[in-house]
Amino acid sequence: MNLIANNLKYKPDHEFHLNDVSFNFKKGNLYTILGRTLSGKTTLLKTIAGLLNPDSGDIQFEEKDFGKIPVWERNVAMVYQQFINYPHLTVYENISFPLKQRKLNEEKIKTDVNEALKTVGLIGFENRKIQELSGGQQQRVALARSLAKKAKILLLDEPLVNLDYKLREQLREEFKKIFSEGFSDETILIYSTTDPQEVMELNGEVIVLDEGKVLQTGPAKEIFENPKNLKVAEISNDPPMNIINGAKNSNKINFENIDIDLPKHFTKLENKNYSFGIRAAEIKLNSNGIEFEVELAEISGSETLLHLKRGNTKIIALIEEVMNFKIHEKVRVGFNPTKFYAFNEDGSLISSPYGVYNG
Amino acid sequence: MYKFYTILKYSFVTLWTMFVVAPFLWALSTSFKDFQSVNSKVTYIPWVDYQPSLEGWKVLIKSPAKGGVDIVEPYFNSIFVTCTASLISICLGTLAAYALSRFTFKAGFVKNNDITFFFISQRIMPPIVLSIPFFIFLSTIGLLDSLIGLVVVYIVLLMPIAVWIMVDFFNRVPKELDETALIDGCNPYQAFYKVVLPNSIPGLIVAGMFCIIFGWIDFFFAFILTFTEVQLLPVKVVALNSSVTPWWSLSASALVSVAPLIIVAFVVERFLSKGNLSGALK
Amino acid sequence: MNFKHKFVFLFPGLFVLIGILIFPVIFTIRLSFSGWNSYTPEMNFIGITNYIRLFTDDPRFWESFFRLSFLSVTTVILQYVIGFSLALMVWRDIKFKRFFRVMFLIPMMTTPVIMTVIWRTFFHESLGPLNDILGFFGLGPKWLSDPATAKITVIIVEVWQWTPFMFLLLLAGLLSLPKEPFLAAAIDGASAFRKFVYVTFPLMAPISIGAIIIRLIEASKIMDTVFVLTSGGPGTATETSSFYIYIKGLREFQMGYAATLSFTYLVIMIISLTIIAKVLTKLMIKE
Numbered sequence: 057m058n059l060i061a062n063n064l065k066y067k068p069d070h071e072f073h074l075n076d077v078s079f080n081f082k083k084g085n086l087y088t089i090l091g092r093t094l095s096g097k098t099t100l101l102k103t104i105a106g107l108l109n110p111d112s113g114d115i116q117f118e119e120k121d122f123g124k125i126p127v128w129e130r131n132v133a134m135v136y137q138q139f140i141n142y143p144h145l146t147v148y149e150n151i152s153f154p155l156k157q158r159k160l161n162e163e164k165i166k167t168d169v170n171e172a173l174k175t176v177g178l179i180g181f182e183n184r185k186i187q188e189l190s191g192g193q194q195q196r197v198a199l200a201r202s203l204a205k206k207a208k209i210l211l212l213d214e215p216l217v218n219l220d221y222k223l224r225e226q227l228r229e230e231f232k233k234i235f236s237e238g239f240s241d242e243t244i245l246i247y248s249t250t251d252p253q254e255v256m257e258l259n260g261e262v263i264v265l266d267e268g269k270v271l272q273t274g275p276a277k278e279i280f281e282n283p284k285n286l287k288v289a290e291i292s293n294d295p296p297m298n299i300i301n302g303a304k305n306s307n308k309i310n311f312e313n314i315d316i317d318l319p320k321h322f323t324k325l326e327n328k329n330y331s332f333g334i335r336a337a338e339i340k341l342n343s344n345g346i347e348f349e350v351e352l353a354e355i356s357g358s359e360t361l362l363h364l365k366r367g368n369t370k371i372i373a374l375i376e377e378v379m380n381f382k383i384h385e386k387v388r389v390g391f392n393p394t395k396f397y398a399f400n401e402d403g404s405l406i407s408s409p410y411g412v413y414n415g
Numbered sequence: 416m417y418k419f420y421t422i423l424k425y426s427f428v429t430l431w432t433m434f435v436v437a438p439f440l441w442a443l444s445t446s447f448k449d450f451q452s453v454n455s456k457v458t459y460i461p462w463v464d465y466q467p468s469l470e471g472w473k474v475l476i477k478s479p480a481k482g483g484v485d486i487v488e489p490y491f492n493s494i495f496v497t498c499t500a501s502l503i504s505i506c507l508g509t510l511a512a513y514a515l516s517r518f519t520f521k522a523g524f525v526k527n528n529d530i531t532f533f534f535i536s537q538r539i540m541p542p543i544v545l546s547i548p549f550f551i552f553l554s555t556i557g558l559l560d561s562l563i564g565l566v567v568v569y570i571v572l573l574m575p576i577a578v579w580i581m582v583d584f585f586n587r588v589p590k591e592l593d594e595t596a597l598i599d600g601c602n603p604y605q606a607f608y609k610v611v612l613p614n615s616i617p618g619l620i621v622a623g624m625f626c627i628i629f630g631w632i633d634f635f636f637a638f639i640l641t642f643t644e645v646q647l648l649p650v651k652v653v654a655l656n657s658s659v660t661p662w663w664s665l666s667a668s669a670l671v672s673v674a675p676l677i678i679v680a681f682v683v684e685r686f687l688s689k690g691n692l693s694g695a696l697k
Numbered sequence: 698m699n700f701k702h703k704f705v706f707l708f709p710g711l712f713v714l715i716g717i718l719i720f721p722v723i724f725t726i727r728l729s730f731s732g733w734n735s736y737t738p739e740m741n742f743i744g745i746t747n748y749i750r751l752f753t754d755d756p757r758f759w760e761s762f763f764r765l766s767f768l769s770v771t772t773v774i775l776q777y778v779i780g781f782s783l784a785l786m787v788w789r790d791i792k793f794k795r796f797f798r799v800m801f802l803i804p805m806m807t808t809p810v811i812m813t814v815i816w817r818t819f820f821h822e823s824l825g826p827l828n829d830i831l832g833f834f835g836l837g838p839k840w841l842s843d844p845a846t847a848k849i850t851v852i853i854v855e856v857w858q859w860t861p862f863m864f865l866l867l868l869a870g871l872l873s874l875p876k877e878p879f880l881a882a883a884i885d886g887a888s889a890f891r892k893f894v895y896v897t898f899p900l901m902a903p904i905s906i907g908a909i910i911i912r913l914i915e916a917s918k919i920m921d922t923v924f925v926l927t928s929g930g931p932g933t934a935t936e937t938s939s940f941y942i943y944i945k946g947l948r949e950f951q952m953g954y955a956a957t958l959s960f961t962y963l964v965i966m967i968i969s970l971t972i973i974a975k976v977l978t979k980l981m982i983k984e
Contacts, residue, residue, distance in 0.1 A: 109699075126700070127597040128605075134598050140591045144613040157600035205599070377487050420889070422785050432800045434857065440824055442815045511710030518703035530707075532971075534714065539966050541918040541939040544959040547946055548721030548728075571717050574710060603702040634810040634921045640945070642741060649810045654924060662818055669811045677808035683806075684799045687869060 058082050059209060059244055064113035066099060066268070073099040074110060075268035083208070084241035088246040088259030088276070092197070092291060096268040097248040101211045104246065105132050117209070130209075132335035133202035137214040139194040141186045142264055150184035154205045162171075170205035175234055191225045203234075212247045218252070228257060252292045256280060264288050281410035286403040290331050294363060297397070298339070298371040300332045301386055309396070312367040314346050319393040331407070336361065339373035342390030353381040364389065429493070438669070446472060446666035490672075493631060493648040496562055500569035503628035505619065506568075508534075508577025513607060515578070516585035517593060534578040537571060542635035549554045550639055558642050568636050573626045580625065585611070585617030617686075624683065630678060648672050704823040726906070728956035735950040747957035757933065757939055759957060762965070765937040768848065770915035777909055779856065780863030785897075788871045805861035813925040816840075816854050820926075844934030847927050851935050854922050859915070863908055870904035871897075906977045914970060938962050 059081040066074035081087055081325070091097050094399070106127035115122040122130065135156075139152050151172055155165045173179050176196040176347045186194060190374050195215060202210055216224045235245060246305045249255060255262055255276055262279045264271040271291075272284040283289040283313065290299040304313030304327050311332070348364035355361075360375040364387070373389055381387070398407040418566050423569035460669075515531050549568055550559070558564030588611060596606035612619075637647040733745045746971040765979060785879075787797050806810070819825050828837045838846045851852055878900065882892045898905075918941040929936035929944070942962065946955030 102594075104595075105598055107597070126592075126602070128600050128602050130598075132598060134595070136591050136595070138589070138591060140595050142592070142595075142610060153598035157605075201599070251599070422965055424791065424880050427782065428786050428791070428797055431779070435800055435804055438812060438815045438819055438857075439912065441819055453821065473739070497778065505711055506709035510706045514703050514706035518699050518706075520707070524744060528712070534710075536967060537714070537718070538914050539917070539970055540963060541920060541942075543939050543942045544725065544963055545721050547756055547955065547959075548724040551724065552720050567717060578710070603700050604705075607706075628806065632810075634806045634808070634924075637713065649808050652808075652811045652814060665814060666818070672811050673807040676808075680799050680802040680806045683802055683865070684795060687798065687865075687872065687886070688795065 058117075059064060060116045060286045061104075062109045062114055062116075064103060064115070066103065066108065072096075072268040072373045074113075075102065077113070077268065077270055078274070079263060079267075079270070081246070082243050085242050086235055086245040086247065086258060087263060087271045087319075088255045088258055088260045089246065089263045089265055090252065090255050090292060091248070091249070091265035095274065095291075097250075097265055098213050099268070100265065101134065101213050101248060103132050104209065105211060106130050131207050132209040132211060133205045133207035133211065134211040135198050135202050135215045139191060139198060139199050139215045139218065141194055141201070142186040143186050144351075145186070146182065147178065147184050147186070148191075150186065150197055151201045151204050154192065156199065168204045168206070169200075171223055175203055176200045177230070192219055192227065195219065197226070206243075209244045209246065210243060214249055215247075217250070228254060232258060233347070252282055252294045255292070262292075266269040266291060282405060282408045283397075284323040284405055286331060287332075288400050289397065289399075289405075293335060295336045295372045295374065297333045297335055299399075300334070300369050301329070302332055303327070303329045304398075312369050316346075316391060319392055319396045320408075321394075321409060322396065325398060325407055329401060330403075331399040331403070333396055333399060334371075334391055338392040338395040339371065339389050340392070341373075341375060341387060343388055344392035345401075347386055347388050348379045348383045350387060352383065353379075362387070363415055422541035422657055428471050442666040442670050445662050446664075446670060448663050450661065452602055468663075470663055489648045492562060496565045496569060496647065497627055497630035497636075500566045500573055500622060501630050502564070504570050505577045505622055508574045509581045509615075511574075511620065512581030513585055513611065515582050516588065531578065531582055534575050537575040542633075542639075546636060546639040550637070553640060564640060565637060565647070566697040568640065569630055569633065572633065573637070575627060577622045580622040581615075581618055584615060584621075588614060613624045620686070624679065628676070628679070655687070700932075703711060725956045725959055727747050728766075729932055729960050731832065731953040731956075733952040733956075734954070736949075737951075743953070747954050750954065751957055751961060757936075758938070760933065761936050761938045761941040762962075764848075764935070765919065765939075768851060768855075768935075768937065769913060772852055772859070773909060773912050773916050775856050776860045776863045777851070777905070780860045781859070781867050781901075781905075781967060782873055783864050784868040785893075788868065801864050802861050804832070805865065807858075809858050810921045812858065813854060813922050816850075818927055820850050827929040841927055842931050844931055847931055847934045850923055850926060854923055854926060855916070855919065858922070859912065862915075863912060866911075867901065867905065870901055870908075874900050883956070909972050910970070910977065913973065917966060917970070 059079075060369065061077060061079050062126055064074045064077040065072065075096075077096070077100060078290075079087075089097050089100065089105055104122075106122070108126070109123065118128075130281060142153060145153065148169060151169045152165050155168060160168075169182075170179070173181070178193065181189070181193070181197075186197070189197065194219075199215070202212075202358045216227055219227065224353055231247075245260070247258060247260070259276045261273065262276050264279065266287055271288050274280060279292050280289065283292055283297075286299060300311050302309055304310075304318070304322060304325055305315075306327060307318045309318060309322070309332060319406055347398060348365070348366045350362060351370070352363040352367050353360055354363070355378055358376070358378060359379065359380070360379050362373045362381060364371050395409050397405065397409070400406050445601070447469070449468040449470050451543075479482045511534070515527050518527075520527050521529060545568075553561075555563045558567065583604070592610060593606050596610040601609060632649065633647075634649040634653065637650045638653070641650065642649065649672075652665075652672055713747050727740070728746060729747055730742055731740050732746070734741060742884050787794055787801070791797065818879050819827055822828055822837070822839050822842065825840075827840070831837055840846050874897075878890070878896045882896050887895070918939060919937050920943070923937055924933050924943075927935045929940045938958075942955050942958045945951045945958060
């Protein structure tokens with residue numbers, strides 16, 4: 057029951073939307089596709105659904121060539137980011153639409169629809185018109201329609217991106233519950249997002265996509281701990297991982313004329329230039345630390361994102377309070393040495409706090 | 416300053432309304448006149464300027480043999496031709512418009528926009544250009560002076576309108592709706608008529624309205640391509656103009672001919688105010 | 698998404714249209730190379746004689762073309778200005794809004810030829826109401842028998858008949874505009890004039906252009922009005938290209954030459970209208 061793709065390529069205009077993408081998805085698993093906007097996520101999902109045909113490469117599902125099966129005969133379901141529902145139908149009619157298409161009998165349809173409504177928490181909404189519902193409710197209807205189908209492949213394309221922050225958090229929790237309980241071992245779940253936090257919370261198998269290329273695959277924890285290269289580090293962190301260009305001397309790290317104690321896991325590295333990576337959360341205010349100049353202070357919720365500059369190096373520090381900083385103010389920060397990453401000149405990861413990743 | 420603008424606004428609007436109504440009032444008044452009232456001097460208000468007579472109106476009821484004007488048959492002919500041609504144009508045109516909106520066509524250098532342009536450019540042809548060839552064409556296949564022949568010709572006139580309006584409208588319906596229908600198990604035909612069509616009613620109504628209007632008002636093709644067997648309304652009325660028909664019967668026939676579509680004006684206004692039309696006409 | 702089904706959608710309409718059109722178009726082209734007239738009613742072949750005649754020996758055609766451009770451009774401009782003004786006035790609050798809207802729509806719903814028949818009696822020099830009223834001011838133009846005023850009558854009738862079309866398209870456009878820019882303008886304290894110039898007009902640009910192009914296409918076919926009102930006269934004062942082709946073809950029976958005129962006219966119109974459309978659209982994109 058695997059969904060296998062081999063070397064998918066799709067280049068409708070001057071750029072590759074899919075550049076040699078391959079994967080092997082097993083039933084009963086959740087796969088999250090992480091990538092920035094225009095990285096090819098939607099294209100990939102649409103190709104699996106059959107709405108797009110790749111220029112080359114093939115997709116196999118259940119050992120059959122998927123490419124030969126038209127969209128309406130594939131057993132897939134898709135939830136869009138734009139709350140797509142049938143405007144001319146009620147909630148009940150929306151959810152039962154695919155079931156009616158499959159010519160199931162009335163009784164079975166009723167049971168399945170009610171089950172789906174229960175899962176998304178919309179019992180009692182059967183006869184409402186779509187236009188009367190809020191954004192969150194509409195998206196739930198779309199989800200319910202996909203669930204009711206009991207499709208073998210469920211695709212979700214950034215389903216929460218058009219909802220407000222609170223709703224997004226709430227639905228994400230519900231998704232986690234639905235994904236862990238509400239699915240048989242037969243379904244393959246594919247969820248795409250630009251939000252690294254979402255990826256970590258959903259905790260599935262992650263595929264990092266950029267410009268149509270698969271950069272890395274692995275469990276969420278693995279992507280977090282050992283991003284394969286600079287690009288992955290950039291995509292899989294929010295705020296992006298700080299990259300500091302410097303060098304390693306025998307027992308120090310040097311950048312912008314400052315020496316820091318060498319992290320233990322760097323001892324086996326050669327003495328040369330590296331790009332060092334460190335997350336914003338690992339940089340703290342420290343009166344004994346290194347002096348930087350404040351470029352910008354963003355207050356976000358109960359945290360402050362501090363944009364700092366020193367010479368040619370720019371970093372972002374995550375301060376866990378709300379504090380007032382003036383532009384051009386000088387502050388001192390310290391780095392948690394155990395959390396440093398080292399990337400080679402070609403961008404590949406050579407050392408991480410969670411084990412040396414020597415490629 | 417604001418007051419000035421308001422006065423200006425109401426004056427302009429009222430003046431234009433008077434301009435709109437003028438020919439109707441004149442025709443109404445004239446339809447009740449007789450020889451005396453028309454030819455001695457210009458007269459306006461019945462019973463004040465002249466003695467009203469029902470001659471003009473009686474003529475519509477009298478049979479042609481007794482000097483009357485038969486307007487009933489042309490009426491029905493016009494209705495039949497207009498509605499049939501509009502229906503066919505809308506059906507074929509909507510299907511084509513859907514294809515042009517959703518799918519990509521490429522035959523050498525000819526692409527979607529070119530095909531759409533081809534449809535719409537049919538409106539550029541003045542009737543005269545097509546009427547002589549159509550005359551010969553229809554007489555060759557024996558459809559001259561027939562209702563079917565006219566329907567065939569009117570399709571060329573009306574399909575471009577249907578395509579123009581529906582392409583624009585379909586472009587406004589999100590593609591994702593079609594895609595969801597396909598994913599839910601519909602083949603492209605089912606996706607079209609189960610999902611896209613029900614959401615396109617405003618567009619269809621606008622297309623239908625324009626088709627009926629432009630079909631109903633055609634004069635030239637009916638003039639060239641029909642004679643005695645089949646007569647459409649506009650032709651009939653103009654024929655009265657050239658013969659020795661007096662002004663009063665002329666006015667009466669004219670008024671009766673244009674009355675029905677005025678109802679359409681009310682319908683259109685309704686739609687406009689309800690907001691359905693705006694989206695479709697953009 | 699592209700499926701094989703796409704052809705099933707497109708082809709019925711396309712083929713029916715081409716099928717009905719193909720004979721007339723090919724026939725016209727073939728006819729234009731023949732000398733079919735009342736003396737030799739047959740399809741002979743005289744090469745490009747007709748075309749040479751058209752381009753070197755027929756000033757009347759080019760005059761009619763010039764007249765047509767003048768008439769259609771004038772009426773479309775008038776229709777646009779008046780139609781837009783009317784739409785603006787009944788767009789927001791005004792007493793009897795719905796009454797006025799219906800009134801403004803009515804002329805478009807009438808059959809032009811039939812109304813023109815009425816207009817003919819209206820413009821009658823001695824028995825028509827217009828001159829009767831103007832007589833009080835000492836005026837009494839010979840509407841339909843003077844070349845200059847004949848043109849004016851055509852313009853008046855066309856404006857009466859088709860301004861509603863512009864009015865409808867523009868009002869529908871106005872009603873569909875988003876509210877936000879106007880709220881912003883109100884907050885910024887913009888006067889009515891500034892609001893129009895900087896908010897309303899630019900937002901309406903695409904619709905305006907669409908409406909103008911469509912009206913121009915329709916106006917270039919002016920035939921019914923001329924046919925009934927003036928028969929192209931007096932003399933050739935209101936003779937448009939369509940009417941001239943009609944005379945040559947169906948009155949003088951010079952079918953071959955009429956076909957030449959038709960085809961040339963068609964090509965010129967398609968080229969010029971396409972150019973106008975492209976220019977206007979580029980203008981809009983630049984905005």
